[in-house]
Amino acid sequence: MPLVTSKELFEKAYKGGYAIGAFNVNNMEIVQGIFEAAIEEKAPLIIQVSAGARKYARHEYLVHLIQASMEMAEASGVSIPVVLHLDHGDDFDICKKCIDGGFTSVMIDASKHPFEENIRITKEVVKYAHSKGITVEAELGKLAGVEDDVKVSAKDATYTDPNEAKEFVARSGCDSLAIAIGTSHGAYKFKGEPRLAFDRLAEIQAKLPNFPLVLHGASSVPEDLVEVCNKYGARIPGSRGVPEDMIAQASKTGVCKINVDTDLRLALTGQIRKVFHENPEEFDPRKYLGPARTAIKEVVKRKMRIMGCSGKA
Ligand code: G3H
Ligand code: 13P
Ligand code: ZN
Secondary structure, eight states, rough: OOOOHHHEEEHHHHHTTTTTTEEEEHHHHHHHHHHHHHHHHTOEEEEEHHHEEEEEEHOOOHHHHHHHHHHHHHHHHHHOOEEEEEEEEEEHHHHHHHHTOOOOOEEEEOTTTTTTHHHHHHHHHHHHHHHHHEEEEEESSBBBBBEEEEEEOOOOBOOOOHHHHHHHHHHHOOSEEEEEOOOOOOSSSSSSOOOHHHHHHHHHHHHHHTEEEOOOOOOOOOOHHHHHHHHHOOOSSSSOOOHHHHHHHHHTEEEEEEEOHHHHHHHHHHHHHHHHOOTOOOHHHHHHHHHHHHHHHHHHHHHHHHOOTTOOO
C-alpha cells in the first residue's frame, strides 16, 4: 500500500470513535520499533517528522526508511495505511519542501502569530498542498512547553477559542486543527493535578461537527518508563504527563490524531541507560539500540490500544 493522506483515515477514526497515534521519528530504530508495533496491532499509522528530525537524520533517509518499512510490512502480508507527516512546519518553505519530497501531510504551525497572520500563512500552505492532493493540519491556541527552540511558559499558554476555531477552519481551508486544551510538550506538563479542558473540547466540537481535531503534547510520562530511566541515573520527577484514561477519553470524543514523542524518548533512553549501567564497557551499538527498539515497539503498542486504533488498519 502506498502512503496515504490523513483524509480517509480521519473520516474512519471520527466515525469509529478512536484516534490515530502520530509518532515522532528521528532514526532507524525508532522507525522500526513503531512499524513493528503497527504491524502487530494492525493499526493505521501516522509517522511524523519535525524540522529538527529532518535536519538530524535528513529528509531523504527518513523517507527511504519509511518506504523500506512499508515494503517489509507488505512482504510479511500485513498492509497498514501510513501517513508521512511534517510536524510543526514553521513556514511555507518547509511545508513545500516536504510536499515536494514525498510527504502526504503537513502541519503548518503559525500559532505563534496573531489570528489574521495565522490564517494568511495557513491559507498559503493549504493552496499549495491541496493542488498536490496533500492534507494540512494547522494550529490555533498556544500549548505550553518546549519544541525545537520555541519555549512557551504556562502563563502564556492559551486555550483554543471555539468561535475563533470555527472561523479559522472556514477561512484557512485546513483539513484538521490542533487545539490547546491543557496539554503541553515535553515531560513536565502539570505542576499539580493533571487537567484537560474536556468542556472546551466539547465546545470546539459543537462549532466544528465532524471535523478532525488533533492533540499535541499528549505523552503520558508513565511511571514505569520514568522508573526505568531514574533507576539507571536519570532524575525525572514523578509522572507529570496526561493520564492514560484522559487520552482514552479524548480518543473517543472527536480527537482523531494524538501526538506522542516524549514517551518514545523515555522508553528508548531508559533501555540505553540500563545497558550501560549493567555493562559500562559495552560498545556494540546493536547491544543498546536493539533493546531500545523493542522498548519503542512496546510503548507504541500500548498507545495504540489506549487510543483504540488497534485492529483498525
Ligand atoms: O512537538 C515537538 C516534538 O516533540 C518534536 O521535537 O522538535 O525536538 O524534534 P523536536
Ligand atoms: P509530547 O512531548 O507530549 O510527546 O508531544 C509531542 C508532540 O506534540 C509532537 O508534535
Ligand atoms: Zn506538537
